[in-house]
Amino acid sequence: MFKKSALLVGMMFVPFATSAAEVPITGTVESRCIIQTDSAGTFGNPNAYTLTTKPADGGEPAIVRYDITLADSYYAEITPPTAFSSAPALPDVVTWVGSVEVSTVSDATGMGTYETDKVELGDTDRYDMTATGSTWFKISSTATMGGEKAFAGGTYTAVAEAVCIAK
Amino acid sequence: MKMLKYFIVGIMLALPVQAHEMVPTYPRLEISHMDGLLKATMKMFNKRADVEYYEVGVFDKDLNPIPFVTAYNVFKLEYLGHVTFDIYIRASDRYRAVYVCSRSKIRKDGNTKTAIASKICSKFRND
Numbered sequence: 001m002f003k004k005s006a007l008l009v010g011m012m013f014v015p016f017a018t019s020a021a022e023v024p025i026t027g028t029v030e031s032r033c034i035i036q037t038d039s040a041g042t043f044g045n046p047n048a049y050t051l052t053t054k055p056a057d058g059g060e061p062a063i064v065r066y067d068i069t070l071a072d073s074y075y076a077e078i079t080p081p082t083a084f085s086s087a088p089a090l091p092d093v094v095t096w097v098g099s100v101e102v103s104t105v106s107d108a109t110g111m112g113t114y115e116t117d118k119v120e121l122g123d124t125d126r127y128d129m130t131a132t133g134s135t136w137f138k139i140s141s142t143a144t145m146g147g148e149k150a151f152a153g154g155t156y157t158a159v160a161e162a163v164c165i166a167k
Numbered sequence: 168m169k170m171l172k173y174f175i176v177g178i179m180l181a182l183p184v185q186a187h188e189m190v191p192t193y194p195r196l197e198i199s200h201m202d203g204l205l206k207a208t209m210k211m212f213n214k215r216a217d218v219e220y221y222e223v224g225v226f227d228k229d230l231n232p233i234p235f236v237t238a239y240n241v242f243k244l245e246y247l248g249h250v251t252f253d254i255y256i257r258a259s260d261r262y263r264a265v266y267v268c269s270r271s272k273i274r275k276d277g278n279t280k281t282a283i284a285s286k287i288c289s290k291f292r293n294d
Contacts, residue, residue: 030190033287037185037215041281053281062281073192081281085273141281159273159282165266166192166290 031070033129033164038063041139041160048150052142062139063103064162068129071110075165076127080141081158088154092146098160099140100125106133129164137162186214187221187285189269193292194254196261204236204255207291211252211269213244215285220244220272225256226288228265235264241272266290 043051044058053059066076080098084090100118105111110131119126129135139160145151189211199206211221221244225235236255244250256264268288 031192032188032190033192034186034188035285035287037217037283037285040217040283043280062283064283064285067186070192085282139281139283157273157280157282159284161284161286163286163288165288 031073032067033069033074033166034067035162035164036065036067037162038065038136041141043141043143043156043158045151049145049148050142051151051156053140054142061141062160063136064139064160065134065136066129066162066164067134068132071132072128072130073167074129075167076129076135076137077121077124077161077163077165078127078137078139079124079161079163080139081143081160082123083158084143084156085159086155086157088152088156090145091149091152095144095146097142097144098123101138101140102127102135103138104136106135107131111135185216185218186212187218187269187271187287188212188214189287189289192289194267194289195292196256196264199253199255201255203258205258205261207254207256207267209252209254209267209269209289211244211250213246213248215271216246217282218271218273218285219246222270222272223252223254224268224270225254225264226266226268227263230266233260233264235267262293264291 039062041053041062042060043053045051046057053061068074078100080100082096102115114127189209194207194209196205196207220241222241223237225233227233237252254267266288268286270286271284273282273284
């Protein structure tokens with residue numbers, strides 16, 4: 001009687017034993033630089049001849065975030081817009097003023113000097129990404145039409161470039 | 168004050184973001200199955216919902232373009248899509264080729280705004 005019960009209990013476990021299978025999920029972690037666009041930015045139009053990303057004038061600066069997983073291996077090079085990529089016909093020459101600045105860092109100790117140590121290469125600002133973690137950069141831009149002529153009605157788009165270059 | 172900073176960083180990390188990434192950071196050029204050509208394999212991940220196309224290029228140390236071959240110089244990569252692609256360069260360009268870069272292609276649309284073109288450059292290993 002005992003033998004029969006033991007056999008029955010044993011058989012009950014067989015399906016569980018045979019159906020169990022391992023499903024491995026594998027992944028590789030590689031050092032990398034990731035560029036994240038938190039905000040693409042918007043132009044405000046405070047007067048007829050100015051387009052600007054200044055919040056006080058109805059604009060919004062672009063925000064990009066760099067995630068770095070390998071210290072001292074990358075440069076961040078950021079260039080504010082220097083021309084419109086699409087626009088209606090322009091009646092005069094447009095003057096561009098742009099700036100880039102570090103807005104937030106995830107490691108104040110390792111990244112605290114990013115802004116003061118940046119190198120300006122023409123319109124481009126180069127940052128030496130010496131620490132791991134995240135850095136947010138704010139890109140501001142103002143376009144002014146020559147002779148205070150009015151921007152024609154229509155859609156204007158200007159492209160800022162965010163580059164991450166391996167050292 | 169420190170807690171507030173961590174809180175702000177935490178909130179910003181939690182916000183939806185648009186990301187562009189390419190690995191490896193230091194690809195190795197290897198001998199390919201074709202005479203006189205070297206090959207490197209790259210992987211890309213598109214987490215930018217606003218970008219569907221990426222352009223690949225190979226450059227020297229001054230970012231001047233160098234001839235290369237890949238399946239498509241400009242390729243479509245859907246949002247959250249992965250792609251693995253091979254880059255072929257001439258063996259004679261082995262030491263001239265320094266960077267392989269991918270750049271997002273921005274689409275024209277109907278808003279008055281700025282747009283971000285993201286570009287990631289990996290550096291060929293020289294060992």
